[in-house]
Amino acid sequence: MALTDTFIKKAKHSGKPAGDKHTDGGAMYLHVKxxxxxxxxxxxxxxxxxxxxxxxxxxxxxxxxxxxxxxxKEQLAQGIDPSTAKREDKQASTSAAQSTFEAVALAWLKATAHKRSEATAARIERRLQIDVFPEIGRLPIANIKPPTMRAMMDKVAARGVxxxxxxxxxxxxxxFRYAVSRGLTEKDATVGLRxxxxKTKKKHHAAITEPLALGALLRAMHDYNGSPCTVAALKLSPMLLVRPGELRHMEWTExxxxSAEWRIPGEKMKMRADHIVPLSTQTIELLRSLQPLTGAGQYVFSSLRTGARPMSENTVNAALRGMGYTKEVQTAHGFRATARTIMDEVLSERVDLIEHQLAHTVKDANGRAYNRTAHLPARQQMMQRWADYLDRLRVGAEVIPLAVKMA
Structure with a gap:
């Protein structure tokens, strides 16, 4: 006879080691243990x-x-093993839970961590946490369609940034590219979205490119009263041609x-390639002055709060603002443009050497990108000439105005 709810509730184990079986018909039974x-x-x-x-x-x-x-019974009639089908359904359910957009995004960040700096990875994850995960984070990535992505991105774009x-x-x-490559979804729901x-307007970093004005800035920097790390970072900013993030993450072991060299590993560089910065005698003197203060730690320009982290990304810009130079006049990143312009138009340095020192991609006559050691002696001499020129500007000697280019 078929079982009833009342019988099932009252059914008790009889004490048999194998338990008791109560059939409901169709080969199904209740096994009471x-x-x-x-x-x-x-x-x-x-x-x-x-x-x-x-x-x-x-x-x-x-x-x-x-x-x-x-x-x-229906599966058996179709030649399907019910136990196998159940196991596959469970695996699919587990896979779906592990393949939500959030789970895949975090897996992507972990798998590609070697391609970016810790700071960049943190910014990307924070961006996803704020704008993406609340909207689509719990959805299986295979189920996300272009209209869903469009609706989410409309909300982000509506903020006007x-x-x-x-x-x-x-x-x-x-x-999505990562998910497709791992077989987690068949299609990229972001195709054509961007x-x-x-469109993002190209942002130019404000920079002084006139020698007399630069000389005045250098004198103000020389007289700036701040912490030793801040003063050194400020003075080195126009000398080294590196990006502010690369400068503040400088480590003593590099x-x-x-050899008068700073060897920056690729994971710290924007182009993900190792880079060598020749050090002038002035640069080495500045760096050696910091050794008694931060030489026992990891970072040359360590944070005032803890030596385990580098100084804040706003330190040099804050110093410039304290000296009266607004963001419309000069920025820390703008020192690269300052050097690029004056080294080319005033000092007539080779453009390919300048570009190489700026860590831009420079190709040889055969179209191949130069490696990090290309023209190193010539770049060493160029960087020493640049440091010497900055010294002359600071004391007000041998100022050569920018040439006026004829149309």
Whole structure:
């Protein structure tokens, strides 16, 4: 006879080691054991006797167990093993839970961590946490369609910050590419998305490029009263041609004073390639003055709060503002443009050497990119000439105005 809810509730273990089986018809039965009540279904597949484990009572009710039995009978009629189908469904469910957009995005960040700095990775993750995960983070990435991405990006773009919208879209695109490459989804739901977003205006970093004005700035920097690390970073900013982030992350182990070189590993560089910065005698003198203060730590320009981190990214810019130079006149990053312009137009240095020292891609006559050691002696001499020129500007000697180019 078919089982009833009342019977099932009252059924107790008789004490038999193997338990007690109560059939409900259709080969399904309730297996009552000392530890609980279990739904089972006996069936044969390819001549072998097998058991389908349906679930535990009362989590799985009588009605639910019968629905599973019905589906199992249908699968058997189609030549499908119910146990195998159940296992595959469970695996698919687990996979879906592990393949949400958030899970895939975090996996992508971890797998590609070697391609970016810790600071960059933190900014990307923070951008995803704020703008993306609340909207689509819990959705299986395979189920996300272009309209969903479009709706999310419209919200980001509505804030009116084109740069943020483009960066969020770029991060999502890279996550989808990663998912496609791992077989987690078949299509990239971000295709064409960035093309429809507001375009980011190219930002130029303010820079003084007139020698007399630069001389005045150098004198102000020389008289600036701040912490030793801040003063040194400020003075080195126009001398080294590196980006502010590269300067503040300088480590003592990267410096070789005997060879007069600073060797920056690729993971710290924007172009992800190793870079060598020749050190002038003035640069080495400045750096050596910091050794008694931060030489025992990791970073040359360590944070005032803790030596475990470099100084703040705003330190040099804050010093410039304190000296009266607004962001419309000079920025820390702008010192690269300052050097690029004056070294070319005033000192007539070779443009390819300047570009190489700026860590821009420079190709040889055969179209191949130069490696990090290309023209190193010539660059060493150029960087010494540049440091000497800055010294002359600071004391007000040998100032050569920019040549006026004829149209």
């Amino acid at each position: 000392a530890e609980g009540k279990y739904w089972r279904m006996a069936y044969r597949m390819h001549g072998k006797q097998k058991t389908l484990y349906i679930g535990v009572y009362p989590a799985v009710s009588l009605a639910q167990a019968r629905e599973v039995r019905k589906r199992a 084109a740069d943020t919208a483009q960066r969020v879209a770029n991060a999502c695109e890279l996550v 093309d429809t977003l507001p 410096l070789d004073f005997d």
